[in-house]
C-alpha cells in the first residue's frame with residue numbers, strides 16, 4: 597500500500613519530554629482505510645501522548661509520522677485537525693452549561709466552541725438529524741448542564757461527526773458512565789461504526805469489555821512501547837494478557853465476543 601493510502605503511519609516514532617523522559621519509544625503502526633482500532637493500556641502507558649501526536653499537539657522527537665496522507669513537517673496542522681474528530685473529557689470541559697445540544701452539534705461544522713456565525717436553516721436541520729441518528733432525539737432543546745454524562749457523550753460524538761471527518765478519535769468515552777449508560781453508549785458507537793459512510797474509528801480505553809466487535813484491531817500499549825498489535829481476538833488471550841499486565845488475570849466471556857478481564 598502506498599504511504600499516502602494509510603490514514604495513520606508511525607515509522608519508528610519516539611517522543612521524549614524535556615528532561616530526557618522517553619514517553620513513547622519506537623512506535624511502528626499503520627492504520628489502513630476502513631480499519632477501526634482500539635488502544636488498550638494502563639494509566640501512564642502513553643495513550644494520550646499518542647493521540648496528541650496524531651492530532652499535532654505534540655511533535656515526534658524521532659521518526660516519521662504521517663496522518664491522513666500528510667507527513668508531519670510538511671503539512672498545515674490546523675487544516676489536518678479539522679479532518680479529525682476528537683471526543684475527550686477535555687472537550688467536554690470546554691462546553692458551557694447553557695449550550696443547547698443541537699447548537700453543540702452544529703458547532704462541530706465550524707470546529708468552534710459555541711456558534712459565532714450566521715447559520716442556515718438547512719445547517720440547523722442537519723445538526724438535529726445527526727443528533728437523532730446518533731440516538732439523541734430526546735436531547736433536542738436540552739442544555740448541556742442538565743444532560744447526563746452519557747447524553748453529553750452522544751452530543752459530543754454527533755458534534756464530531758458534523759464535520760464528516762475521515763478519522764474519529766474516541767478517547768475513553770465511557771469514563772464516568774454507570775454500567776447501563778456505558779452499554780447504551782457502546783450500542784450507539786456500534787451503530788455509528790456500521791453506517792456506510794462511517795469514519796475510521798480510534799477508540800482508547802482501559803477496559804477490554806468496551807472492545808466492541810467493530811474494533812477488530814488492537815494495540816496493547818505498555819510503558820510507552822507497543823507491547824503487541826494485531827487482531828483483537830488474537831491478542832485477548834489469558835496468556836497474552838498476563839504477559840501484558842504482568843499479573844495473573846481471569847477472562848470472563850461476554851456477548852459479541854467481548855471479554856471482561858479481572859485480577860485472578
Ligand SMILES: Nc1ncnc2c1ncn2[C@@H]1O[C@H](COP(=O)(O)OP(=O)(O)OP(=O)(O)O)[C@@H](O)[C@H]1O
Nearest residue numbers: 613617619637638639640641642643644645646802
Ligand atoms: N505534561 C507532562 N509533563 C511531563 N510528563 C507527562 C506530561 N503528560 C504526561 N506525562 C507523562 O507521560 C507518560 C504517559 O502519559 P499519558 O497521559 O500519555 O498516559 P495515558 O496512557 O494516557 O494515561 P491515562 O490512562 O492515565 O490517561 C506518563 O508517565 C505521564 O506521567
